[in-house]
Amino acid sequence: MKLLTLTTDFGEGAYVPQMKGVILSLVPEARIVDLTHSVAPGDVREAAYLLETTVPAFPEESVHVAVVDPGVGTGRRALALRFARRTLVGPDNGIFTAFLGRADEIREITETSLFLPEVSATFHGRDVFAPGAARLLEGGDLTIVGPVLAGEPILLPDLWAEGDRGVVLHVDRFGNLVTSFPAGRLAEDPDGALAGPGAAVARRAATFGTAPPGEPFLYAGSGGRLEVAVPGGDASARLRWGRGTEVAWERNPA
Amino acid sequence: MKLLTLTTDFGEGAYVPQMKGVILSLVPEARIVDLTHSVAPGDVREAAYLLETTVPAFPEESVHVAVVDPGVGTGRRALALRFARRTLVGPDNGIFTAFLGRADEIREITETSLFLPEVSATFHGRDVFAPGAARLLEGGDLTIVGPVLAGEPILLPDLWAEGDRGVVLHVDRFGNLVTSFPAGRLAEDPDGALAGPGAAVARRAATFGTAPPGEPFLYAGSGGRLEVAVPGGDASARLRWGRGTEVAWERNPA
Amino acid sequence: MKLLTLTTDFGEGAYVPQMKGVILSLVPEARIVDLTHSVAPGDVREAAYLLETTVPAFPEESVHVAVVDPGVGTGRRALALRFARRTLVGPDNGIFTAFLGRADEIREITETSLFLPEVSATFHGRDVFAPGAARLLEGGDLTIVGPVLAGEPILLPDLWAEGDRGVVLHVDRFGNLVTSFPAGRLAEDPDGALAGPGAAVARRAATFGTAPPGEPFLYAGSGGRLEVAVPGGDASARLRWGRGTEVAWERNPA
Numbered sequence: 001m002k003l004l005t006l007t008t009d010f011g012e013g014a015y016v017p018q019m020k021g022v023i024l025s026l027v028p029e030a031r032i033v034d035l036t037h038s039v040a041p042g043d044v045r046e047a048a049y050l051l052e053t054t055v056p057a058f059p060e061e062s063v064h065v066a067v068v069d070p071g072v073g074t075g076r077r078a079l080a081l082r083f084a085r086r087t088l089v090g091p092d093n094g095i096f097t098a099f100l101g102r103a104d105e106i107r108e109i110t111e112t113s114l115f116l117p118e119v120s121a122t123f124h125g126r127d128v129f130a131p132g133a134a135r136l137l138e139g140g141d142l143t144i145v146g147p148v149l150a151g152e153p154i155l156l157p158d159l160w161a162e163g164d165r166g167v168v169l170h171v172d173r174f175g176n177l178v179t180s181f182p183a184g185r186l187a188e189d190p191d192g193a194l195a196g197p198g199a200a201v202a203r204r205a206a207t208f209g210t211a212p213p214g215e216p217f218l219y220a221g222s223g224g225r226l227e228v229a230v231p232g233g234d235a236s237a238r239l240r241w242g243r244g245t246e247v248a249w250e251r252n253p254a
Numbered sequence: 255m256k257l258l259t260l261t262t263d264f265g266e267g268a269y270v271p272q273m274k275g276v277i278l279s280l281v282p283e284a285r286i287v288d289l290t291h292s293v294a295p296g297d298v299r300e301a302a303y304l305l306e307t308t309v310p311a312f313p314e315e316s317v318h319v320a321v322v323d324p325g326v327g328t329g330r331r332a333l334a335l336r337f338a339r340r341t342l343v344g345p346d347n348g349i350f351t352a353f354l355g356r357a358d359e360i361r362e363i364t365e366t367s368l369f370l371p372e373v374s375a376t377f378h379g380r381d382v383f384a385p386g387a388a389r390l391l392e393g394g395d396l397t398i399v400g401p402v403l404a405g406e407p408i409l410l411p412d413l414w415a416e417g418d419r420g421v422v423l424h425v426d427r428f429g430n431l432v433t434s435f436p437a438g439r440l441a442e443d444p445d446g447a448l449a450g451p452g453a454a455v456a457r458r459a460a461t462f463g464t465a466p467p468g469e470p471f472l473y474a475g476s477g478g479r480l481e482v483a484v485p486g487g488d489a490s491a492r493l494r495w496g497r498g499t500e501v502a503w504e505r506n507p508a
Numbered sequence: 509m510k511l512l513t514l515t516t517d518f519g520e521g522a523y524v525p526q527m528k529g530v531i532l533s534l535v536p537e538a539r540i541v542d543l544t545h546s547v548a549p550g551d552v553r554e555a556a557y558l559l560e561t562t563v564p565a566f567p568e569e570s571v572h573v574a575v576v577d578p579g580v581g582t583g584r585r586a587l588a589l590r591f592a593r594r595t596l597v598g599p600d601n602g603i604f605t606a607f608l609g610r611a612d613e614i615r616e617i618t619e620t621s622l623f624l625p626e627v628s629a630t631f632h633g634r635d636v637f638a639p640g641a642a643r644l645l646e647g648g649d650l651t652i653v654g655p656v657l658a659g660e661p662i663l664l665p666d667l668w669a670e671g672d673r674g675v676v677l678h679v680d681r682f683g684n685l686v687t688s689f690p691a692g693r694l695a696e697d698p699d700g701a702l703a704g705p706g707a708a709v710a711r712r713a714a715t716f717g718t719a720p721p722g723e724p725f726l727y728a729g730s731g732g733r734l735e736v737a738v739p740g741g742d743a744s745a746r747l748r749w750g751r752g753t754e755v756a757w758e759r760n761p762a
Contacts, residue, residue, distance in 0.1 A: 290520050290524075312529040424522075464581065
């Protein structure tokens, strides 16, 4: 199958096609799928969320390259890991937080013979991660990239809120707000509300077409998270909450 | 061949790659082409126009999934249809207006065994349409999805203007305005003009390089519609007309 | 392999999928990769830069179609050329400046039997370049498109600055500025600075993580050009320089 996805904050321009060219030069039959290139620049947490909710939808033996990499060219390590028979390749900066705790194998990418002959200081996506992932796409064992990771990988603490403080991880194209709270809060706490700057939302509905138009409501998002939407509107614009806004879960508000 | 296109209003983020993962998990050899994911949120008419002008360019036996679906989770029906040896899959909300009148077969998608095991209330693109289309990509007969549609499908009344009142369906990246009038109006009515808020355009030219720079002009668009452009400029910005602007065809203005 | 890339200024909408449909109808096994569709409208120079830095990353025998074509429908010629065992197809407007001087063969596309049956006045990407490139993807000799180009192709004079006056060719998603100066200026002239409207930048660093946060610096970009970035920030916003801004190299400023 040789299926590989790309997740970056590169947007449009030269960087993504350069990565694709490198991969296709090494593995001409590779099938490359864009996961997304619109991660907010440098927002490793948003990328970690997007990977968490999309990678499991892809078939086993797919390879997933993620490059949101503000630490490129510094001492940050490069990782390759196996999770649920899928392979992930990217920087050690928390971007794989959703998978690291359940990974079968985590290795540091150190084998320079896998890299392009010249490694730039600013673009390891093209020079390190793309060629390394291409070799893994050939079906190679993860051992080819380097040794088992020494010490712990970096993990993001707030991808899932455990207490009552959370954050907006992502805003989708409709202005729907995806939070770090699990959707289970809705059932656990039928009178709970989500509070943020200037507003608290307690109304609930199952879907957009069954909620009062124009009013924010809470619902169980399709990725298992607590989300906020405005039917026929834009919750982010309406509430003035966006990516990174801190929110709180208020249990049984008086 | 197993070629499938996707048309949505999802933009960037998790939804499109989730759909792709579902399709590739069911049909690993599927070849997925993005038609567009930049339909204005909820604008079924713009999606209907984009499908009309692009689907016929694709080969026979291709499958086309369209999800602009503000009614998701309500009672709106799901459709699969055959048109000119191509298969289309999406909601019954008018999105396939261009094809329904000439369809060879129209069925309602009701066969829940085709869906993902859990169907969310907000994302039938992933849970219903993607897996249903993947099964049809395998070459299956349309009968696998459910019964022949009972009653009439929803049709959009204004995808093609028949009288003198029309609308701007779409604005392209250059600011060119695509209207609901057929390009044939230009030949039928050599002195006609297109009127909209604050302006009427009567000048005509064959292409951008042969019209006076900076001045709006009418031309026969490459999709057979009456369009408005400004050479070297942006007709939408210049005229302050956009998607949804109502326009009128003025015959032989005095 | 039958690998083909597309570079346009079409953005999202109907034009790119129409081109893909035409290509796949002619060569169903074609593998199409989007190079980019976000060239600034009509900016042939930006497209020439993006092609220069990405095409060589793709494998030999790949075909590259570029359509930034403000002269469509006028007398501008259509080209097909061979460079380093790759094929390029597009208008004769300078878009292939990076390759023309070293091309093995340059032909004018005149063979109308390659085109779609009806050629519109405004969309040669779909009607001329896509079907022509599809035929070349079949492995045909370049001679099928038409005669060796008569006279000289159009070349852009300022894709690489030779003297002390240059320009910002492209701004990436991070706000990094890619200039027409070669990165070699940094080594040739260790005290040199880059001057533009309202500011001159002399600080240098190897990568984003090793420069002072918030301060603009010069570095050797991953494509061999002199670039400007602000660590953790946006150089374009900070300096108010953008695509097309004229910049100058100041040698040994006092």
